[in-house]
Amino acid sequence: xxxxxCISKAxxxxxxxxxxxxxxxxxxxxxQFIVNPYDEWYALVRGLELKEAxxxxxxxxxxxxxxxxxxIRKALAIxxxxxVRIDADTNDALYVAKQIANYAKENGxxxxxxxxETIDYNGxxxxxxxxxxxxxxxxxxxxxxDVAGSTATIERDVEGGVELIEANLPIVxxxxxxxxxxxxxxxxxxxxxxxxxxxxxxxIEASNATSxxxxxxxxxxxxxxxxxxxxxxxxxxLLHNEAKAI
Amino acid sequence: xxxxxxxxxxxxSLTKNALEAASYGAQVAQAKGGNAVAVVVGTANNIEQLGNxxxxxxxxxxxxxxxxFDPQKIAHVMATAAKQEGSETIIFAHDYSGKSIAPRLxxxxxxxLVTGAIALPxxxxxxxxxxxxxxxxxxxxxxxxxxxxxxxxSVDKVETGGTAxxxxxxxxxxxxxxxxxxxxxxxxxxxxxxxxxxVSAGRGLKGPENWGMVEDLAKELGAAxxxxxxxxxxxxxxxxEHVGQTGIAIxxxxxxxxxxxxxxxxxxxxxxxxxxxxxNTDAEAxxxxxxxxxxxGDAFEVVPKLxxxxxxxxx
Ligand SMILES: Cc1cc2nc3c(=O)[nH]c(=O)nc-3n(C[C@H](O)[C@H](O)[C@H](O)COP(=O)(O)OP(=O)(O)OC[C@H]3O[C@@H](n4cnc5c(N)ncnc54)[C@H](O)[C@@H]3O)c2cc1C
Numbered sequence: 001x002x003x004x005x006c007i008s009k010a011x012x013x014x015x016x017x018x019x020x021x022x023x024x025x026x027x028x029x030x031x032q033f034i035v036n037p038y039d040e041w042y043a044l045v046r047g048l049e050l051k052e053a054x055x056x057x058x059x060x061x062x063x064x065x066x067x068x069x070x071x072i073r074k075a076l077a078i079x080x081x082x083x084v085r086i087d088a089d090t091n092d093a094l095y096v097a098k099q100i101a102n103y104a105k106e107n108g109x110x111x112x113x114x115x116x117e118t119i120d121y122n123g124x125x126x127x128x129x130x131x132x133x134x135x136x137x138x139x140x141x142x143x144x145x146d147v148a149g150s151t152a153t154i155e156r157d158v159e160g161g162v163e164l165i166e167a168n169l170p171i172v173x174x175x176x177x178x179x180x181x182x183x184x185x186x187x188x189x190x191x192x193x194x195x196x197x198x199x200x201x202x203x204i205e206a207s208n209a210t211s212x213x214x215x216x217x218x219x220x221x222x223x224x225x226x227x228x229x230x231x232x233x234x235x236x237x238l239l240h241n242e243a244k245a246i
Numbered sequence: 247x248x249x250x251x252x253x254x255x256x257x258x259s260l261t262k263n264a265l266e267a268a269s270y271g272a273q274v275a276q277a278k279g280g281n282a283v284a285v286v287v288g289t290a291n292n293i294e295q296l297g298n299x300x301x302x303x304x305x306x307x308x309x310x311x312x313x314x315f316d317p318q319k320i321a322h323v324m325a326t327a328a329k330q331e332g333s334e335t336i337i338f339a340h341d342y343s344g345k346s347i348a349p350r351l352x353x354x355x356x357x358x359l360v361t362g363a364i365a366l367p368x369x370x371x372x373x374x375x376x377x378x379x380x381x382x383x384x385x386x387x388x389x390x391x392x393x394x395x396x397x398x399x400s401v402d403k404v405e406t407g408g409t410a411x412x413x414x415x416x417x418x419x420x421x422x423x424x425x426x427x428x429x430x431x432x433x434x435x436x437x438x439x440x441x442x443x444x445v446s447a448g449r450g451l452k453g454p455e456n457w458g459m460v461e462d463l464a465k466e467l468g469a470a471x472x473x474x475x476x477x478x479x480x481x482x483x484x485x486x487e488h489v490g491q492t493g494i495a496i497x498x499x500x501x502x503x504x505x506x507x508x509x510x511x512x513x514x515x516x517x518x519x520x521x522x523x524x525x526n527t528d529a530e531a532x533x534x535x536x537x538x539x540x541x542x543g544d545a546f547e548v549v550p551k552l553x554x555x556x557x558x559x560x561x
Contacts, residue, residue, distance in 0.1 A: 038492070092358075120377055124349070124361055132318075137318060138346065141345065143485070157342065160431050163315065166425050171424075209352070209387065215382065216383075218379075221537070226540050232552050240559060243538065246443070
């Protein structure tokens with residue numbers, strides 16, 4: 001089975017969130033970039049497990065500029081066979097999805113795995129768009145995935161429960177917690193990653209359907225009102241009369 | 247020009263998120279001088295109630311094959327309805343259903359999509375939370391058709407007292423390679439993203455056997471329960487209760503954080519909550535910086551007292 005895992009570069013979860021250029025750009029100064037956690041922990045690792053069980057290959061794909069290469073190497077160190085970078089700026093989900101769908105279709109991938117969302121733009125968009133552009137099924141928020149022959153068996157999170165789904169390949173999956181356990185690359189993997197192929201391809205023509213105009217930070221909390229542990233009744237009064245929350 | 251809204255249902259009833267999306271769509275329609283038209287698929291009762299949130303027409307595709315959730319089919323329904331109604335703005339809720347359908351529709355119509363909107367649009371510009379709630383972005387849609395999904399619990403529902411006409415929409419559905427075999431739901435449980443009040447606890451509770459008081463407090467308040475990531479990872483609580491940057495993001499009216507330190511990744515998923523109450527033995531716990539109300543104290547003493555005081559209030 002040919003498996004394509006789409007990965008995105010994201011700021012570390014502890015990164016300071018600040019903006020430059022009149023609040024129009026994310027301030028990357030001093031920010032450490034990582035593989036987006038859902039892409040790495042779940043999509044990539046489950047892709048590797050399926051390959052280990054059923055044979056085939058795992059390609060990682062990222063749309064981005066040359067500064068994306070370190071996170072691509074990390075995915076190779078974790079175990080992907082080869083990598084592709086589509087050399088373009090990523091300002092709009094539909095633009096990115098068009099690049100991925102075109103590549104996946106041309107190269108006959110049967111299973112396309114994405115994370116459920118990125119932790120920077122929190123879009124939850126690309127995977128579903130790729131599926132529509134490939135005209136194949138899409139299952140979002142997948143927490144379990146198995147493949148036998150050309151059939152995928154899937155558990156998907158829904159409000160207060162799970163849905164059990166059967167679908168034909170090719171398919172696009174967005175991955176969430178439960179699908180796999182994160183793997184830490186070992187020394188051998190890191191060494192091997194240096195010589196694994198990373199192909200850079202040119203993007204296809206497409207336009208941005210959306211663009212970010214500006215960023216802002218939420219207003220800081222004005223301060224915590226403390227209630228004495230021996231006077232819990234007071235907290236209930238405040239929540240009822242002041243906050244009107246209960 | 248009409249605004250089209252996808253109104254999701256669960257076991258035949260419209261969801262709270264559906265009513266929020268309807269109200270949001272109706273307000274957009276009013277601002278643009280158009281009508282709000284909702285689409286409901288499959289078996290659903292009491293769909294006229296959408297009128298009370300400003301919808302004037304409900305298109306009902308009653309085909310029962312749609313009782314099994316299939317985003318590919320629903321995207322086709324939405325595209326057909328948008329064409330029929332001449333809709334250039336299409337609204338979803340940013341929930342489990344919306345996240346599956348809206349991206350498909352965006353690609354199908356080649357229309358810009360903004361997910362997780364937290365305010366009404368300003369022309370083509372829509373505000374949403376980014377960086378897991380640590381910042382906001384204003385996003386402009388460059389295409390003539392715009393698709394917006396609304397973050398649950400972020401926009402007030404406006405009741406208009408209006409009525410909606412229900413019209414059957416019959417269309418041929420595409421065949422797709424996907425089949426929902428079964429849905430397992432613990433229907434007694436209040437869903438976490440829809441809940442107005444959430445009672446959440448962390449590693450400070452020491453073990454799963456101590457969650458009784460958390461559940462009792464939640465029950466008394468009509469709240470949903472949640473937990474921090476390590477608590478779900480060690481299996482004290484189910485994974486679907488894990489909130490935070492790598493779990494579920496929620497924004498209830500009221501969030502109780504009991505024995506949770508307030509790590510940046512946890513805060514990211516809950517800092518959209520309107521009121522935050524923190525109960526922690528450690529006065530230095532970072533969560534107090536994000537709190538509105540705090541008690542420095544032992545959860546095992548404070549929570550039972552809190553439960554008693556709330557029972558008294560409700561009595
Ligand atoms: C990439 C990444 C992603 C992450 N994503 C998430 C996420 O999505 N969600 C998440 O929650 N975490 C996430 N984490 C983990 C996060 O960093 C914290 O480790 C975690 O939130 C801590 O959980 P906790 O507060 O329950 O436990 P602890 O940090 O151990 O805190 C326990 C707290 O309980 C208090 N306490 C102890 N006893 C009592 C008592 N008797 N009464 C009252 N209080 C008491 C202590 O003072 C302490 O503050 C992530 C981490 C990483 C690296």
